[in-house]
Amino acid sequence: MNAWTTPERQALREAVTRFTEREIAPHLAQWEDDGRLPRELSRAAADAGILGVGFAEEVGGQGGDAVDTAVVTEALLGAGGSTGVVAALMTYGIAVPHIVDSGNRDLVDRFVRPTLAGELIGSLGVTEPGGGSDVARITTRAVRDGDHYVVDGAKTYITSAVRGDFVTTAVRTGGPGSGGISLLVIERGTPGFTVSGPLRKTGWHCSDTAELTFEDARVPVRNLVGAENGGFGLLMQQFVGERLALALQGYATAQRALDLAVRHATDRETFGRPLVSRQVIRHKLVEMHRRTAAARTVTRAAIEKSLEVPATDPDLVLDALMAKNTAVEAVEHVVSESVQIHGGAGYMRESEIDRHYRDARVLGIGGGATEVLTDLAATLLGY
Template sequence: MNQWNTPERQALRESVTRFTEREIVPNIAQWEDDGELPRSLSKAAAAAGILGVGFSEEVGGEGGNAIDTAIVTEAIIEAGGSSGVIASLFTHGIAAPHIIDSKNADLIERFVKPSMSGDLIGSLGVTEPGGGSDVANITTRAVRDGDHYVVNGAKTFITSGVRGDFVTTAVRTGGEGFGGVSLLVIEKGTPGFEVARPLRKMGWHCSDTAELSFTDVRVPVSNLVGEENGGFLLLMQQFVNERLGLALQGHATAQRALDLAAKYARERETFGKPLASRQVIRHKLVEMHRRTAAARTVTRAAIEKSLTTPVTDPDMIIDALMAKNTAVEAVEWVVSESVQIHGGMGYMRESEIDRHYRDARIIGIGGGATEVLTDLASKLLGY
């Protein structure tokens, strides 16, 4: 027994697996065509005690820590869900932590708790049309006007931006650089705030993604998250968790792709014999297993470390970077080999591996592109 397979966590994994098989697997193809998840799934996940795992009961969550959150992610993907489902269903995982860290009781009551119950859907607005990973140089501006901020600018690639009821938004309230960034909660329906357009993507089809525009949007000062010009620190404190979450999606998707490939290889006959009887196929499966296991080991070790190490600790930052890049390398190779083993069927939309192949590509881009993270690691390591 270890931290990952205690009786309680085994029960959690089994519960999430059953939920996935009952609520997600029969419907995911339709959700992919629809371009979004139904809001009823959030309510169902909350009722099943899944939506708030990893968040304290004080903010409306179910309790547990990063290991419990990881088990939920692994179980959903490995039971036939997808990283797209994770991204959309658990968007509060990137929208709410900054609010919780600010300890603003009013904002927690208004936005965090309803997100945990499935009554509200939140999103995080950082990326802008003119920039991606360069968070310190955002241009969306918020100017103080009495009891309000007047916001002008745009955000893009915003997960759950179409369905979202509120956006935890990075804005510039001060001078240039990271010291002038603040966070504001901007509610849907506020005059001047528009979903400019939903975005069509290579993958994550069931996760709605939007471009948002802000034209003289008046946001109450009471919606400020933390201190004015203190938003970059709140964002930075979540970088480690975001990257570990994507690493989890990576190794879990790789495991699902391996499972699908192994099953197909045993069932598919070629020239009178199962595909799995071919040495080249067996060797592919072994290499897929090795890379997946390595990514899982590195990621889980980093998650365990995060339970006792501050997210601002350089060693913790490095471990998160290494976990994400290792998982990206593994999942991109494993899903490609899984499609190859499936042959022509792997190229069909009716095949599940098609979804994972498309979905995996974003993991090396979101949360900091692989190249950006490698460069950051080189600086932290002194190379």
């Protein structure tokens, strides 16, 4: 037994597996066609004790830590879910941590608790049409006017914003650079705040994504998260967790793709013999296993370290971005090889591996592009 296989975590894994097999996997193809998850799924996940794992009970969560959160994701993907489901169902993982970290009880009561109860859906608005990874250069501006901020600007590629009830939004309240950024919770229905229809994407079809526009949108000052001009620090505290979450999705998807390939190679006969009897196929499966295991090992180690040191610890920052790049490299190889092993069946939209193949592509972009993280690693390593 280790930290990942305690009786409590085994029970959690089994509960998530049952929930996924019952409430998600049978409906996922339809949700992909619909372009969104039903809001009722959030309530069902909350009732099942899955929503809010990793958040303290004092803020409405289920308790637990980053390992428990990882167990949930591993089990959901292992039972036939998808990273698109993870992105849409668990957007709260990027929407509310900054609010929790701020310690603002009013915001916690109005937004965090109902979100973790499945009553509200939140999103995070950082990326803008003119830039992505360079957070310090955002241009959406919020100007103080009495008891309100007047917000003007735009955000793009915002996960769950079509269904969302609020957006934790990075805005510029001060001068240029990271020191002038604040976070505001902007609610749906705010005059001057508009949300586009869902953007069409290569993958994550069940996860709705939108563009946001702010034109003289008046947001109450009470919706400020933390101190004015202190938003960049709150964002930085969550980058390690976001990168580890994406690394986790990478190796868990790779494991599911490997499992599907093994199943198909075992069941499929070619020229009178099981496909798995062919040496070239066995060697493919071994390489897929090796890469998946390596990604799992480095990511789990980083997750465990995150429980012991601050999110700003340079060694942890390095471990997290290296884990993400390692997992991205692994999953891109494994899903591609799994499709190849499936042959024509793997190219059909009806096959599960088709979904994983499309969904995996975004993991090297979100949370910091692979190239950006590699350059950051070079700096941290002193190269």
